[in-house]
Amino acid sequence: MRIYNTMTGKKEEFVPVTPGQVRMYVCGITVYDHCHIGHARSAIVFDVMRRYLKYKGFNVTYVKNFTDIDDKIINRAKQEGITWDVVAEKYIEAYYRDMDSLGVAGADIEPRATGHIREIIDFVKGLIDKGYAYEMQGDVYFEVEKFADYGKLSKRDLDDMLAGARVDVNEKKRNPMDFALWKASKEGEPAWESPWGPGRPGWHIECSAMSRKHLGDTFDIHGGGADLIFPHHENEIAQSEAYTGRPFVNYWVHNGFITVDREKMSKSLGNFFTIKEILNKFDAEVIRFFLLSTHYRSPIEFSDEQLRESEVSIDRFYTTSARLSDFLKQDHSREKACPDEKLLIDLLAKFRDKFAEAMDDDFNTALAIGHIFELIRVVNKYLDGKPSGRKAVELATKTGDFLKEAGGALNVFRRTPEEWSRALMSIKCPELTEEFIMTRIGDRQAAREKKDWAASDAIRKELEERGIVLEDKKEGTGWKVKISG
RNA sequence: GGCGGCGUACCCAAGUGGCUAAGGGGGAGGUCUGCAAAACCUUUAUGCAGCGGUUCAAAUCCGCUCGCCGCCUCCA
Known part of the structure; x- marks a missing residue:
């Protein structure tokens, strides 16, 4: 090095x-x-x-x-x-x-x-x-x-x-x-x-x-x-x-x-x-990530906007991390390959070397983080192809392990998506509780089943104004703390 | 005044001689969706402050110019 x-x-x-x-x-x-x-x-x-x-x-x-x-x-x-x-x-x-x-x-x-x-x-x-x-x-x-x-x-x-x-x-x-x-x-x-x-x-x-x-x-x-x-x-x-x-x-x-x-x-x-x-105003991980997203010898301009960008990046990481663990919990009895799996396989083969190469070159954490986000994009694309089966589980597990390993070396991305979410909530909307959010999601689900879109959208809007965004997925409605803007 | 550093897209930011100039944010268009969100795709730098030079080849080396910053005092 x-x-x-x-x-x-x-x-x-x-x-x-x-x-x-x-x-x-x-x-x-x-x-x-x-x-x-x-x-x-x-x-x-x-x-x-x-x-x-x-x-x-x-x-x-x-x-x-x-x-x-x-x-x-x-x-x-x-x-x-x-x-x-x-x-x-x-x-x-x-x-x-x-x-x-x-x-x-x-x-x-x-x-x-x-x-x-x-x-x-x-x-x-x-x-x-x-x-x-x-x-x-x-x-x-x-x-x-x-x-x-x-x-x-x-x-x-x-x-x-x-x-x-x-x-x-x-x-x-x-x-x-x-x-x-x-x-x-x-x-x-x-x-x-x-x-x-x-x-x-x-x-x-x-x-x-x-x-x-x-x-x-x-x-x-x-x-x-x-x-x-x-x-x-x-x-x-x-x-x-x-x-x-x-x-x-x-x-x-x-x-x-x-x-x-x-x-x-x-x-x-x-x-x-x-x-x-x-x-x-910000979670400690945001500060740490922000400081590592520029090479250590370069000056860094400090501002709330910069921290907010870091916050968005971290959220992107944890969103994918949650997606990976959800994926692994699914039923994988059916074998289905994803058309884009080669991209992921190739990147997984190179990932650790790329990460080490970046860090070996005068601790280039900015580049190393870039590689992490490249893997994030590629695995998201892979999961979009809705793969299933043993091979898919293996690739997803490997991706998760690599992300954990790379994050571990930097001491970022070490929490669960739930922990991240709770941390964000305590800063952004401390007055809300998970129970309350779940109740409102339940109310909205009832409206959706009646195809009462007006009522459903009203609840979604109400939560968004209080800092929570909803995501309707196949398995049900998820929620996240809103961070942009 | 002496010494050192920096100037890469709309913003942040890697890249310091040779594959299509990483990655993130933002913008535009699209796929998906009841509509959204998330995610993904396409697109957004024939060009890296400007001008010259070296080289088969430069964002990357050299010179000059412009702009910004730091150290020379306690400072991470």
Whole structure:
């Protein structure tokens, strides 16, 4: 399989350090606020990578950290009149709630910065000993000029950056680009004892210390949002490679941004939507599907229309899924081939390869989803031919299995059509009950038997206005939550 | 200013040298249906921002132009 590496700017054949084993580290969140959909994208994208690598048979160790101490957390604690650790705890809990609903599994190891103060201090000490860092009034800074490769990930050199000069003037630094490894704490701020006095870790050092502890000096994949390339990941490389003298990471993987009105969604612009608020209007699977329907490195424009389109697509999937299971429940004592069965047979023969090929090419979930919908169309056409018998059951079963398998790798399409329907109902028409709908369908059926089309259509219209569409089929009348418009 | 990315139909979106340019939504026509809905079929890009170039062959490589965006400051 091939993975795009930010370091080289190319897709590269993926070769893990240890055959059969993948070690990956993804930068998690700073826990000072609710997650927005940008965090959801990163979480889902790397969740899919991890799932797919496992699906391919790799033994994956996935580490994702929580930054649970920094200025933003301290500020939030002041605002809310609680301590920093309560803030962290509160938003870690909120994070888990959001991730749970989005189908994002927990990482194998979820280290917190404050749980690794000793490792961090050792790391900083080592950098000072090796001459890459210096202490200044209780702060410790990494000296970027000492690290020859500084800028290799983000493709910039120190002189250019200094010329741009939107950097802090800080008298304590030898070079304005030097960054803090350790920060002396002010009076009343959270502090840990260190050789340089009471203080707390800088932002970047935790990832170097924790990834090394849990994954070793050199590991396979390091990921995060594209906005972490500089300075965060650049600084991690400097720290880690200066400390160990070894290559830090083999594949750097970064997801693209979510935009609103073509502008990056971000905290500072204030144009963000939290996962929590989107979940009031859409099912979590809609968010997940939406984020996977575009390649992970491309920007995605976020809007209600886009989510609605995703909702329609998912509904199409579950409609076919229901159709398949209904079909399998039918009487198949009579053997009848469908004239279009060759199309389905051919596609089934290729489907798993096509799906894997898409995912193998830098996790092309958009293409993979396209293949799923191609299969949906072909099997619908097949079922339209009203086949029956052993062969038909076999083909339908196989189709269902493949759809389940592909959906499983992406962690979408894993519910029953009934569960999907109930989920939609609780969002779109929570005041209705299935009992009520069934009663009205019964009333309408009575009218239909009397060929009282006016009465029958009135009931159908009434239900549609309340968000339910009816479908008359041979076996009886079915209903669905209306989603378009 | 430095560095990077993007521009594919009415909309979203795959495709990065060679089979008829995936898939979804929308539109139009049709099959099915009491009428619908769903599903299916046909149709909707001789063309991939524009202009040049390389090549037997380009949406795909190179150059220029136009437009949009990102990073260079906390940020997924």
